[in-house]
Amino acid sequence: MQEPTFLILTALAAGPQHGYGVITDVQEISGGRVRLRAGTLYAALDRLQSEGLIATDREEIVDGRVRRYYRLTGEGGTRLAAEAERLRRHADAASIRLRARLTGGALMGLGAAPSHAGGTA
């Protein structure tokens, strides 16, 4: 799952949102790093709808213009949960190895210090 898709599904996990709401929410979730444009958003929404991961929730008329709300479907929720779990496992694995690396480096640094000190003494 690509990052924009993951972020769109994450935005919709909180509740139904319209297009502009998804864009602002994704920007907030990503800490301002991901700014979706309309072309990318609607290409993704079209694909996600055809895959049954999202669905149209309701429509409103605001300033004479249609505002359509999208919601996460049951299948969309399952896919997002699976993807979140996969990313969490990867993040955990990375964290564990980084801790081990840091710990090992520290131990090696501690082990090396006496010999170095001894050599100079």
Place this chain on the structure above:
Amino acid sequence: MSTLEDRYRRLLAFYPREHRARHGEEMVGVMLATAGAERRRPDPGDVLDIVKGGLQIRLRHAFGPESAVHWRDALNIAAIVAPLHLLVSEVGTWGMALWVAGALLPILTLLPIALTLLQFLVLVLALRGMRRAAAAGAWISLAANVAMSVRFRAEMPVSSGQSAVSLPLEFPFVSLGTAFDVLPVLVVALLLTFAPRPAEGAALIGRRRLLHWAVTAALTLNVVGALEYFLTPEIIPDGMATTALVCMACGAASRTPAGRRVLVLLLPPLVVIYQGVPLSSPYDSDWFPTVVRVMVATVIFIVARRGFRPYGSGTVSFPEPLA
């Protein structure tokens, strides 16, 4: 002066019509909301993104999983339209063929008629849902056409300065002199072999409509052929009637998703079969007649695509009377 909204709206031309109808206003609203109050022209990055998004949606609709049903329908329709086109093309020359039949060897008259009857049988079998029998008939027809083509090329040397395709009358037995003549039959055999249910293709178009087109096209080709031969015998027929009929059929087909896919399947072999004759005749050295032909073909295609409504509604095939 066009506004930012107008400019955004024009960019939506890159999206499929049904997507524009459903999401157009919504997308314009989102683009305006993200643009800010000061912007007068779309950001180049936004323009690229809109174009890319439109192309992605078009590609997914054309080849994605949801298009499988349209491709299956298109294959079924093509498996009926291709043999029908072949049959009409051949029957369309019968009037003139019978006129000059006495001057030709009987084998050159009877064999093409026998092959046309075989094509008719293939079409009937396909329409009755007997796909395997129809495909077998098409492959037999192909073998017979290849044998006849080889024999014709070996036994009928063309006089110097005149090639087989430049003969004034394009009868099946004359055009069999070129290797291209077996291509239509090969296309038919392949389509009938791979199409899951050709009879469903006929039902999708409508059997009455198919009959209507076939009879109209065969009559038109015969009448135009006779008029060309008797009124202007010194001028080589330029195939404008065929061009008009093909463009009309293509325009009508392009209205539906399955029809557009039929065009994708059949246009490459059609272009090879006519060797570009419908749009640019090899006999013309002057560019003007070619331009006129292309313009006429384009107009016919557009009128057929939009649906000719001489009585206010209906189409060129089924105009609805005023009453």
